[in-house]
Amino acid sequence: MCLAIPGKIKSIEIQYGGMVRMAKVSFGGITKEASLEMLPDADVDDYVLVHVGVAISKVNEEEAQKTFKYLEEIGELGELEDVDEYLPKSE
Amino acid sequence: MKYMSEYRDPELAKKYLEEIKNTVSRPWSIMEVCGGQTHSLVKNGIIEMLPDKVTMIHGPGCPVCVTPLNLIDKAVYLAVEKGVILCSFGDMLRVPGSQKSLLEAKAEGADVRILYSPLEAVKIAEDNPHKEVVFFAVGFETTAPANALSVVHAHRRGVKNYSILASHVLVPPAIKAVIDDEESKIDGFLAAGHVCTIMGNTEYHPLSAAYKVPIVVTGFEPLDVLQGILMVIRQLEQSKSEVENQYARIVREEGNPDAQKVIDEVFEVRNQMWRGIGEIPESGYAVREKYADFDATKKYNVTIEEAPENPDCISGQIMKGIKKPFECSQFGKTCKPTNPLGAPMVSSEGACAAYYHFSGLVEA
Amino acid sequence: MSENKKIRMQLQCPMPKLDFDVITLGHGSGGVLTNKLLDSGVFDLLSNDILDERHDGAFLELHGKTAFSTDSFLVSPIFFPGGNIGELAVNGTVNDLAMCGANPKYLSLSFIIEEGLPVKEFWDILVAVKFACQKAGVQIVTGDTKVVEKGKGDKIFVNTSGVGPIHPKAKISAKNIAVGDKIIISGNVASHGMAIMSVREGLEFDSEIQSDTTNLNHTILSLIEQFGENIHLLTDPTRGGVATVLKEIAQSSEIGIDLFQKDFPMDEQVASACELLGLDPLYVANEGLFLAFVSESEADSVLATLHEDENGKNARIIGTVVAEHPKQVIMESAIGGKRVISMLPGEQLPRIC
Numbered sequence A: 001m002c003l004a005i006p007g008k009i010k011s012i013e014i015q016y017g018g019m020v021r022m023a024k025v026s027f028g029g030i031t032k033e034a035s036l037e038m039l040p041d042a043d044v045d046d047y048v049l050v051h052v053g054v055a056i057s058k059v060n061e062e063e064a065q066k067t068f069k070y071l072e073e074i075g076e077l078g079e080l081e082d083v084d085e086y087l088p089k090s091e
Numbered sequence B: 001m002k003y004m005s006e007y008r009d010p011e012l013a014k015k016y017l018e019e020i021k022n023t024v025s026r027p028w029s030i031m032e033v034c035g036g037q038t039h040s041l042v043k044n045g046i047i048e049m050l051p052d053k054v055t056m057i058h059g060p061g062c063p064v065c066v067t068p069l070n071l072i073d074k075a076v077y078l079a080v081e082k083g084v085i086l087c088s089f090g091d092m093l094r095v096p097g098s099q100k101s102l103l104e105a106k107a108e109g110a111d112v113r114i115l116y117s118p119l120e121a122v123k124i125a126e127d128n129p130h131k132e133v134v135f136f137a138v139g140f141e142t143t144a145p146a147n148a149l150s151v152v153h154a155h156r157r158g159v160k161n162y163s164i165l166a167s168h169v170l171v172p173p174a175i176k177a178v179i180d181d182e183e184s185k186i187d188g189f190l191a192a193g194h195v196c197t198i199m200g201n202t203e204y205h206p207l208s209a210a211y212k213v214p215i216v217v218t219g220f221e222p223l224d225v226l227q228g229i230l231m232v233i234r235q236l237e238q239s240k241s242e243v244e245n246q247y248a249r250i251v252r253e254e255g256n257p258d259a260q261k262v263i264d265e266v267f268e269v270r271n272q273m274w275r276g277i278g279e280i281p282e283s284g285y286a287v288r289e290k291y292a293d294f295d296a297t298k299k300y301n302v303t304i305e306e307a308p309e310n311p312d313c314i315s316g317q318i319m320k321g322i323k324k325p326f327e328c329s330q331f332g333k334t335c336k337p338t339n340p341l342g343a344p345m346v347s348s349e350g351a352c353a354a355y356y357h358f359s360g361l362v363e364a
Numbered sequence C: 001m002s003e004n005k006k007i008r009m010q011l012q013c014p015m016p017k018l019d020f021d022v023i024t025l026g027h028g029s030g031g032v033l034t035n036k037l038l039d040s041g042v043f044d045l046l047s048n049d050i051l052d053e054r055h056d057g058a059f060l061e062l063h064g065k066t067a068f069s070t071d072s073f074l075v076s077p078i079f080f081p082g083g084n085i086g087e088l089a090v091n092g093t094v095n096d097l098a099m100c101g102a103n104p105k106y107l108s109l110s111f112i113i114e115e116g117l118p119v120k121e122f123w124d125i126l127v128a129v130k131f132a133c134q135k136a137g138v139q140i141v142t143g144d145t146k147v148v149e150k151g152k153g154d155k156i157f158v159n160t161s162g163v164g165p166i167h168p169k170a171k172i173s174a175k176n177i178a179v180g181d182k183i184i185i186s187g188n189v190a191s192h193g194m195a196i197m198s199v200r201e202g203l204e205f206d207s208e209i210q211s212d213t214t215n216l217n218h219t220i221l222s223l224i225e226q227f228g229e230n231i232h233l234l235t236d237p238t239r240g241g242v243a244t245v246l247k248e249i250a251q252s253s254e255i256g257i258d259l260f261q262k263d264f265p266m267d268e269q270v271a272s273a274c275e276l277l278g279l280d281p282l283y284v285a286n287e288g289l290f291l292a293f294v295s296e297s298e299a300d301s302v303l304a305t306l307h308e309d310e311n312g313k314n315a316r317i318i319g320t321v322v323a324e325h326p327k328q329v330i331m332e333s334a335i336g337g338k339r340v341i342s343m344l345p346g347e348q349l350p351r352i353c
Helices: A066-073 A082-083 B008-025 B035-043 B069-080 B102-109 B120-127 B144-158 B171-180 B195-197 B203-213 B222-237 B257-266 B289-294 B296-300 B315-319 B353-357 C002-011 C032-046 C085-100 C119-136 C193-202 C217-228 C241-253 C270-278 C296-305
Strands: A003-015 A020-027 A030-035 A047-051 A054-058 B028-034 B054-061 B085-088 B112-114 B133-139 B162-169 B188-192 B216-220 B244-247 B268-274 B278-287 C066-073 C105-116 C140-146 C156-165 C182-185 C229-234 C256-261 C291-296 C314-323 C327-332 C338-341
Touching: A003 A030, A003 B054, A030 C270, A047 B195, A054 B144, A054 B195, A066 B222, B008 B222, B028 B035, B028 B171, B028 B195, B028 B222, B035 B054, B035 B188, B035 B222, B035 B353, B054 B171, B054 B222, B054 B315, B054 B353, B054 C182, B054 C256, B069 B085, B069 B102, B069 B133, B069 B162, B069 B296, B085 B102, B085 B120, B102 B112, B102 B188, B120 B133, B120 B144, B120 B162, B133 B144, B144 B162, B144 B257, B144 B289, B162 B268, B162 B289, B162 B296, B171 B188, B171 B203, B171 B278, B171 B353, B188 B195, B188 B222, B195 B216, B195 B257, B203 B216, B203 B244, B257 C193, B278 B289, B278 B353, B289 B296, B315 B353, C032 C085, C032 C119, C032 C140, C066 C085, C085 C105, C085 C119, C085 C156, C085 C217, C085 C229, C105 C119, C119 C140, C119 C156, C182 C296, C193 C270, C217 C229, C217 C291, C217 C296, C229 C241, C241 C291, C241 C327, C241 C338, C291 C296, C296 C314
Parallel strands: B028 B054, B028 B188, B085 B112, B085 B133, B133 B162, B188 B216, B216 B244, C105 C140, C256 C327
Antiparallel strands: A003 A020, A003 A047, A020 A030, A047 A054, B162 B278, B268 B278, C066 C156, C105 C156, C182 C291, C182 C314, C229 C291, C256 C314, C327 C338
């Protein structure tokens, strides 16, 4: 359950007389507002996971690579160059 | 989309499947607790690609499915009889109560609205000062901070005509209930990644240690699920029972402390009814006394008689992985997504609905 | 300037002398107000020889086998990115006729208006109707206008019916579908449904998602002209989306269909919007899109022809008719797994789970 998807913070706005920190978050070309109250240190250009209008976690870019390297790590994929083709191209 | 589409790579998926095949030496039953993972398994056709020795059991991880009948009846009552603007998430609207669903109440003229976020409900309350607005707040730990936040916002902004009808369920007590059932034979768990995003992994260590089961906190994309399954199988094959984190790009060991704070501000743990399973101790959230004005159950003091569950429905056994949906005498006959007898046929992520669609039984 | 824009520009005609701001019950009463609305509005704008007769019905000359189709249109909001309910209503019936292999000629146009609709909005809808008719080469030859009390409608409902002669080379029938047939989709999926949804859900797009509503008759007729009976079946996946339409065909024709998810053409923003709201694009409505079942031998040529057409530049082969699993639609997922495609039990709703 709990549909949540990652997006990039485009801008941050303080609303309701300083009470609420809201972000415009971009998801592959669409933008939606999300509350940043659960992520006080999230900043513009950070990737955050958004669930029902609330950002709940910052994406850890380093950890994000591990799924592509796991098979190699457990020693089954062998050659290093095999891995590179699965790594996401940097934007 | 970054951090999503990369985890759908068909070539790497194949390598993961090969590795799973090479690793598994005897039959294992693995429960994916979360409906989102069930969805991913079904939508991507992963179940069929797994070796026969690996059986996936769809857990009780759909909060919409396990929302008690009585609460749906209450929501319908508030919308129809009390004339409130009743808001909820889209998938909650179709779930049948004992008389009707919220969607049917809407068709009869009740003001029922589908929202993407509970924060929008507070705005609706502000814009409609002469109406009462109730948000039917369902969800697991993932959704609890957003629902709690709506109460905090309403409180801070002095919005008096807003309240929530809370039906929150907690995952670790449900896993415990599943393991405790003598009939269930589950060897390992994929824990729900987004739940752990909020609560962290600490609650799983004692479970894993006490019951000697591997628990792998897992994400939702095809590669996430495949990696999670492989990690569980590797542990099982090596007779290990640890908590591992497949979804470390999102989930921290300690979870999200700011989110936990908001939950704790608004909610307290209570015993909770699960549709199809029954009461599980300390498995839900109630609104704290401090925010009683925002608690729809107190504000309206609605008592509705408990309607009995359909006696032919074996959903409890299905959600615990004791029986498969097609072992139910009603499956696909009287019980269909258009006419669900019980929880797992209700949402597209429920175990029975997933099997129903996957087996292609769906005819007009 | 594109052809569409040119026609639009020509149609920037000023609003006629309609000396009222909103449409009231009186405008549907059949009396003076009705005449005012129709004279200065509908008749003037949509004028043609047949309509100008202003009889109770239209006098038409039709020869040979003729297709006849009707459809009602209700959409909220009535104005959406890429169009409004007016052109939707014209294109809808034009396309339904085209799917029969017919050349759409004459349409009826009926409005059910909820009182309180601003005249300006009604006018904009009429202009869109005229624009769509001009593009499709069809005439509105008869019609009706009724007004209902506030609360008994949703701004405006439109019904169109239409007729047109079947192209002599057309042999469109589900009975002609054969094992090995390729299923071609003419463009990106889910654009119309998500354009509507984006307005309802308050989604902002970096570049606007537009409804794909358009007339497909010229595209279709040139395909039929060229490929004749090699085109076995044509259908437009509107309500219920591609999945529902294909499942219906598989079931009623007792054929098996294999689909390949990786081949589905989709705009990236539309895909993202679907992810965000938890919707399956296969079940989202389309407007300017069609599916063609064509002979295996001609599939590549049909595709190449479509790629030359404005309405088919993103066309792809998405599936095959197979002998195995009759009545079932099975889709191979992007990672190579298989899933059975079924009909939705109800309307697709945004989900949290």
